[in-house]
Amino acid sequence: MSKLIPSAAKLFSGTSVITKAAAPAAVTSNAKYSTKSESTFEIKPFKLHKLDKGPAQSATLTAEDALKMYEKLAALRRIETASGNLYKEKIIRGFCHLYSGQEAVAVGMRAAMRDVDTVITAYRCHGWTHLMGVSLVGVLAELTGRRTGCSRGKGGSMHLYGKNFYGGNGIVGAQVPLGAGLAFAHKYRGDGGVSFALYGDGAANQGQLFEAYNMAKLWDLPCVFVCENNGYGMGTSVDRSSASSDYYTRGDYIPGIWVDGMDVIATREATRFAIDYCSSGKGPLVMEMETYRYSGHSMSDPGTSYRTRDEVQEVRQTRDPITSFKEKIVSAELVSPDQLKEIDTKVRKEVDEATKQAKSEPEVGVEELTGDIYYNNLEPYIRGIHPDAPLQHVNVVPRN
Amino acid sequence: MASLTKRVLNLNKLFKHVDNYTKRLSSNFTYFPDNEKPVEGETLKMNMMQAINNAMDLTLKNDPTAVVFGEDVAFGGVFRCASGLQEKYGNDRVFNTPLCEQGIAGFAIGLATAGATAIAEIQFADYIFPAFDQLVNEAAKARYRSGGQFACGALTVRAPGGAVGHGGLYHSQSPEAFFAHAPGLKVVIPRGPIAAKGLLLSCIQDRDPCIFLEPKILYRSAVEEVPVDSYTLPIGKAQVLREGDAATLVGWGAQVHVLLAAARLAESRLGARCEVVDLVSVLPWDTETVCNSVKKTGRCLVAHEAPLTGGPGADIAAAVQVSAPLLCCCVLLWADVCCCVLMCAAVC
Numbered sequence: 001m002s003k004l005i006p007s008a009a010k011l012f013s014g015t016s017v018i019t020k021a022a023a024p025a026a027v028t029s030n031a032k033y034s035t036k037s038e039s040t041f042e043i044k045p046f047k048l049h050k051l052d053k054g055p056a057q058s059a060t061l062t063a064e065d066a067l068k069m070y071e072k073l074a075a076l077r078r079i080e081t082a083s084g085n086l087y088k089e090k091i092i093r094g095f096c097h098l099y100s101g102q103e104a105v106a107v108g109m110r111a112a113m114r115d116v117d118t119v120i121t122a123y124r125c126h127g128w129t130h131l132m133g134v135s136l137v138g139v140l141a142e143l144t145g146r147r148t149g150c151s152r153g154k155g156g157s158m159h160l161y162g163k164n165f166y167g168g169n170g171i172v173g174a175q176v177p178l179g180a181g182l183a184f185a186h187k188y189r190g191d192g193g194v195s196f197a198l199y200g201d202g203a204a205n206q207g208q209l210f211e212a213y214n215m216a217k218l219w220d221l222p223c224v225f226v227c228e229n230n231g232y233g234m235g236t237s238v239d240r241s242s243a244s245s246d247y248y249t250r251g252d253y254i255p256g257i258w259v260d261g262m263d264v265i266a267t268r269e270a271t272r273f274a275i276d277y278c279s280s281g282k283g284p285l286v287m288e289m290e291t292y293r294y295s296g297h298s299m300s301d302p303g304t305s306y307r308t309r310d311e312v313q314e315v316r317q318t319r320d321p322i323t324s325f326k327e328k329i330v331s332a333e334l335v336s337p338d339q340l341k342e343i344d345t346k347v348r349k350e351v352d353e354a355t356k357q358a359k360s361e362p363e364v365g366v367e368e369l370t371g372d373i374y375y376n377n378l379e380p381y382i383r384g385i386h387p388d389a390p391l392q393h394v395n396v397v398p399r400n
Numbered sequence: 401m402a403s404l405t406k407r408v409l410n411l412n413k414l415f416k417h418v419d420n421y422t423k424r425l426s427s428n429f430t431y432f433p434d435n436e437k438p439v440e441g442e443t444l445k446m447n448m449m450q451a452i453n454n455a456m457d458l459t460l461k462n463d464p465t466a467v468v469f470g471e472d473v474a475f476g477g478v479f480r481c482a483s484g485l486q487e488k489y490g491n492d493r494v495f496n497t498p499l500c501e502q503g504i505a506g507f508a509i510g511l512a513t514a515g516a517t518a519i520a521e522i523q524f525a526d527y528i529f530p531a532f533d534q535l536v537n538e539a540a541k542a543r544y545r546s547g548g549q550f551a552c553g554a555l556t557v558r559a560p561g562g563a564v565g566h567g568g569l570y571h572s573q574s575p576e577a578f579f580a581h582a583p584g585l586k587v588v589i590p591r592g593p594i595a596a597k598g599l600l601l602s603c604i605q606d607r608d609p610c611i612f613l614e615p616k617i618l619y620r621s622a623v624e625e626v627p628v629d630s631y632t633l634p635i636g637k638a639q640v641l642r643e644g645d646a647a648t649l650v651g652w653g654a655q656v657h658v659l660l661a662a663a664r665l666a667e668s669r670l671g672a673r674c675e676v677v678d679l680v681s682v683l684p685w686d687t688e689t690v691c692n693s694v695k696k697t698g699r700c701l702v703a704h705e706a707p708l709t710g711g712p713g714a715d716i717a718a719a720v721q722v723s724a725p726l727l728c729c730c731v732l733l734w735a736d737v738c739c740c741v742l743m744c745a746a747v748c
Contacts (some may be wrong), residue, residue: 091564094566094567094568094571095568095571150745156568158568158570159569170568170569170570171526171527171529171530171570172499172527173500192530202498202499203499205498205499205500205503206499206502206530207499207500207502207503207530207549208530232477233498234471234472234499235472235473235475236471236496236498236499240474241496241497241498241499242498271486300478301478304477306475382709383708383709384708385708387708387730387731
């Protein structure tokens with residue numbers, strides 16, 4: 001443990017540096033407009049599985065935190081609106097899965113995470129990537145297949161990567177055992193970090209999850225298995241796909257917490273608890289974040305054949321993570337509506353500019369079709385469509 | 401050799417697309433509908449999705465043990481091949497599974513072993529790999545390892561495969577070669593609606609487990625007059641779709657149409673008549689029809705969408721060399737098949 005403390009301290013200081021750099025000037029100057037500097041909020045009760053004590057049932061938020069979290073929520077929503085439009089314009093090709101409605105999960109978790117912690121998720125990954133430090137252009141240019149995208153335009157919507165962000169992953173559930181491997185690396189290195197392995201309610205029924213649970217508990221790995229339960233695995237509702245839809249209990253011997261995933265304060269508190277629990281050597285934890293997705297499963301799913309429009313509308317009106325957070329912080333007088341409006345305008349402008357740039361950046365060159373397949377390609381070429389016309393294997397990214 | 405290379409280069413100049421081997425061409429192709437009816441009787445205009453739906457509909461109607469299941473199958477599946485079947489046959493016979501391909505395959509094998517006709521859908525062939533162990537180690541070997549006492553022959557696994565042009569890493573793969581390594585399985589790939597209906601019914605009725613890979617690009621783009629009655633087409637029997645003497649062009653699935661277009665081009669440009677063979681199934685594959693054709697034409701070209709390395713094309717090329725040695729045989733993938741056919745016909 002003595003080994004952990006200095007590294008953790010270093011990382012905490014790292015966090016504060018990043019926070020300072022990332023904090024927009026507007027927010028700092030506007031902070032004076034709010035009448036209170038902090039406020040305490042009640043959280044919808046967590047449900048616990050094999051835990052004596054869960055996260056705190058109330059949390060204090062400073063005005064600065066509130067503004068920061070609001071800005072992130074707004075940015076994530078805006079990224080998805082832009083992505084949806086780019087897809088409809090056929091500038092984003094292939095597949096595209098939107099996160100709208102689920103923002104509070106990522107934003108709350110990220111707010112609690114330290115720089116040492118790692119994340120791996122599935123293909124609904126645009127927002128997560130941005131929160132993990134990839135610029136708006138880095139995300140959007142990846143979606144449009146441009147060279148400046150965070151995966152050089154070669155990964156596309158499902159395969160975004162960043163520092164300590166081990167990817168969007170395309171195959172349902174496949175990322176979860178990787179998350180257990182990441183957790184083992186944290187433990188082995190003794191860096192005090194926690195691995196967050198995210199998956200949906202649909203993926204929760206994949207066999208490999210249970211293999212990962214077992215290894216994580218067997219070896220007491222600092223792994224938080226986060227089930228983002230948005231109600232539907234593609235077109236199948238949780239009740240029709242899962243014998244038990246209490247996903248937080250499905251780790252059986254792994255303790256679990258149910259969290260209101262529409263409340264960014266709840267997701268932050270739960271994540272703080274999870275980090276504390278896992279980094280103290282108690283082994284893994286399962287967190288179920290109950291949330292909702294507004295769009296279809298992907299852009300080719302209108303999302304209306306297996307649920308009613310009224311249902312979507314009702315969630316938007318009563319449980320929207322952004323609107324409800326906004327109401328909370330405004331009525332607590334932590335922030336003023338004008339400040340939030342300013343953030344909205346700023347986010348809109350930034351995303352619009354990034355979108356424009358993502359459209360105009362150069363596309364990834366055709367030579368990269370056979371770039372970076374191997375670290376060391378033993379043949380100079382990659383077999384192409386014709387035996388007499390092999391393609392040159394190129395090392396695009398420098399080898400180390 | 402030098403003169404051959406020179407002639408190739410000259411041909412390259414002749415046809416404007418020939419130097420584009422490595423350029424990404426679109427996945428568009430001309431669809432050649434089947435005009436021959438496999439059985440007499442009433443027909444209905446159907447696309448491949450509807451023909452597959454029709455085959456499952458007939459099976460559910462005629463075989464009380466038949467069940468259809470897979471991810472989102474209750475509302476028809478993502479490509480709508482099972483549309484309307486749950487309404488018609490009830491949710492105990494047509495139902496959704498959780499997202500768990502290994503489970504779907506294992507469950508289907510158990511169901512089939514117990515005597516039910518199990519029709520399982522894997523949403524995309526790219527998602528079949530979690531089920532790979534079940535299919536290769538359990539389904540394929542069940543009959544053999546029980547000394548013929550137990551088998552899961554009533555199992556058919558349907559999966560949309562092949563390229564569409566924008567599918568990326570996980571929505572465009574052609575995994576037929578992986579399954580072609582496994583004795584005990586049959587791997588079938590249709591080229592259009594008439595073939596799809598007949599072959600799917602054959603797979604369902606076949607007493608061995610079958611993997612039925614549906615070229616997803618054909619679901620809606622391929623339309624034919626499909627007989628409404630039940631009929632089967634033989635698995636393991638290649639079909640000669642166009643006769644010729646200049647070269648044998650072998651393919652399966654959507655690639656057959658690329659070859660048909662190439663053959664037409666070779667005829668109009670060079671007056672060379674190519675024979676086009678639809679392999680129909682990759683395991684088993686019809687060595688006899690292919691080799692007899694090559695013995696006649698003296699040249700063979702195999703084209704497939706699946707990767708070249710360890711692909712079925714190599715298997716075919718090797719078999720052709722054994723049965724008709726010293727003939728020209730070439731394997732290539734998708735794009736520029738037309739150009740290569742021209743070269744093959746002109747140069748070899």
